[in-house]
Amino acid sequence: MTGTGKRRSQKERSAETSTRLINATIDLLHDRGLVRTSTSEIARAAGVSRGALTHHFAGREAIISASVAAMLSKATRDLHRFAETFIARGGSSDEIVDYIWQMMDDRLFYVTMEYLPEARHNPDFRAELIPTVRDFHAGLDAIWTALATRAGVEPDHARIVMNATMCLVRGMISQTVLRPNDPAYYRDMLAFWKQQVRQQFPIEAPSSHDSRLKAGAR
Amino acid sequence: MTGTGKRRSQKERSAETSTRLINATIDLLHDRGLVRTSTSEIARAAGVSRGALTHHFAGREAIISASVAAMLSKATRDLHRFAETFIARGGSSDEIVDYIWQMMDDRLFYVTMEYLPEARHNPDFRAELIPTVRDFHAGLDAIWTALATRAGVEPDHARIVMNATMCLVRGMISQTVLRPNDPAYYRDMLAFWKQQVRQQFPIEAPSSHDSRLKAGAR
DNA sequence: TCCAAGAAACAGACTTGATTGTTTGTAAAA
DNA sequence: TTTTACAAACAATCAAGTCTGTTTCTTGGA
Secondary structure, three states, X not given: OOOOOOOOOHHHHHHHHHHHHHHHHHHHHHHOXXXXXXXXXXXXXXXXXXXXXXXXXXOXXXXXXXXXXXXXXXXXXXXXXXXXXXXXXXXXHHHHHHHHHHHHHHXXXXXXXXXXXXHHHOHHHHHHXXXXXXXXXXXXXXXXXXXXXXXXXXXXXXXXXXXXXXXXXXXXXXXXXXXXXXXXXXXXXXXXXXXXXXXXXXXXXXXXXXXXXXXXXX | OOOOOOOOOHHHHHHHHHHHHHHHHHHHHHHHOOOOOOHHHHHHHHXXXXXXXXXXXXXXXXXXXXXXXXXXXHHHHHHHXXXXXXXXXXXOHHHHHHHHHHHHHHHHHHHHHHHHHHHHHOHHHXXXXXXXXXXXXXXXXXXXXXXXXXXXXXXXXXXHHHHHHHHHHHHHHHHHHHOOOOHHHXXXXXXXXXXXXXXXXXXXXXXXOOOOOOOOOO
């Protein structure tokens, strides 16, 4: 796909296999879970040998950690991109809640649930992740402070609402595991929350943007 | 401890070792995590042989599943006990939120985080848990419908607030993993939430009950 | 420009350690 | 004496790390 021609620089080869391995790792974390994600399975899913994996990553923990960091970095970039357009067009709080749900429901928090226990019990693993998580939250902050400024609300208060939103969504996705196949439940709860948030940021709706995003059907 | 005398019935012996094994399993799930909880470790922590474990439980999955179910059942019993006194004395919504936080922060949701990934990827394991989880939620319902009736609020609306509370707390405890040592953060968020819930149940505070429960310091 | 070392990227076999389920043996209660 | 509760050795599996070998690219001098 990428290298159609025969001759590729080592940097290109290296970068591609790294990416393939990392993508395969995220896929496996999501589809089969951390405990079922062995280095052999990763190599197989990436279409490379196990030797290639050990060449690029020091060990299992290293490739897991790198993959999670890559996923978080991507989410952070997306977040900043969203913040830009959001600020430019003066979006509503509903939009933010919808975006956060979409983002978290699109594998992000499912994968997070996989590695959280490991992060809890493995200090090295946790320490390596915390900076990336901080960056992610900085991205969130950019959006919410914009909303707060526009609504004339204390940034600290906006931050509480932001964090509550994140916690709520985390909890909702956690619940999908033992309460599956109930999209209406999650839709209604998100609707309730959007209404609560609206009350915290009393802004006149600038235009009727299409915020009819549905909570994913699980 | 339990059996000081020498001669005990087989039923007694059996029940005690079972309990010891289950308690040890919960302890290990909480302290070291699911992946680090081997059957040998469980037996060692329970002070019995691995043979005893295999005699009482069909395998690793069985003892994990039984232990989690036991933990949930205990939480459900506690919930019903709380509901009784809560209804009797006409407690406030703040009390409920505090109780839920306490309960979830007292190992319940930390252990839950350990097995959620397994439940997500292992249909048998999940299927065995769902009924117990349902009972647990029925216990919650008892409390919130009492509050709703007293406040003259739609039970369905109370249920949404209840579920949102559970989700929020789940998300908060999830976050403690990658945002540790910040008790003020969790305290403030819980305070914010209590205020939100209060607005949903407009009741005159019957008496100044002592609701100054602190969010656990993590 | 071409051609050798040399280095980097990859492939695959091998070793070791841990863990699970199984099985056989023993003590205690029915 | 028969069954139940427990103990401990055993066998098989599996995954992670290590190591050795092969291919592909890079580099520097003729």
